[in-house]
Amino acid sequence: MSLKRVTKSQIGLWSDAIIRDEPIDLLTYARDASVVKPGEPDCVVRPTNTKQIRDMLAGANRDGVSVYVRGAGTMYAGGANPHAGGLVVDLSGMDSILDIDLVRGVIVVEAGTRFGS
Numbered sequence: 001m002s003l004k005r006v007t008k009s010q011i012g013l014w015s016d017a018i019i020r021d022e023p024i025d026l027l028t029y030a031r032d033a034s035v036v037k038p039g040e041p042d043c044v045v046r047p048t049n050t051k052q053i054r055d056m057l058a059g060a061n062r063d064g065v066s067v068y069v070r071g072a073g074t075m076y077a078g079g080a081n082p083h084a085g086g087l088v089v090d091l092s093g094m095d096s097i098l099d100i101d102l103v104r105g106v107i108v109v110e111a112g113t114r115f116g117s
Contacts, residue, residue, distance in 0.1 A: 017052040020044040036078025041088045048093040
C-alpha cells in the first residue's frame with residue numbers, strides 16, 4: 001500500500017484542484033488500458049494549472065504519499081495503475097493549446113490535450 005493513506009480533506013490542504021474520493025469515481029482510475037492488475041487509489045486529483053500540481057506534489061512528498069500521473073488512461077504498461085494506493089493525478093483538466101508555430105511546425109500543449117482539440 002501507499003507509504004501513507006491520503007484523504008480528500010488532506011489533499012484539500014495541499015491544493016484547490018478538483019478532488020474525487022467516492023468509490024464509483026475511483027473505479028475508473030484503478031487501471032489503464034493494460035492487462036496489468038488494477039490498483040486501488042485513495043483519491044484522484046484533477047488539476048487545471050501548474051500551481052495546483054506544484055502544491056499537491058509538495059504536500060504528497062512531505063506526507064509520504066504515493067503519486068501516479070495519468071493522461072488519457074491509454075497506456076499499455078500499467079504505469080498509471082495505483083498499486084500502492086495513494087493519489088492519482090488526472091491531467092485531463094490541463095488541455096490548453098499554449099502556442100502554435102506554423103513556421104517551425106511546432107505546437108506547445110498542456111499534458112491533457114487530446115488530438116483534435
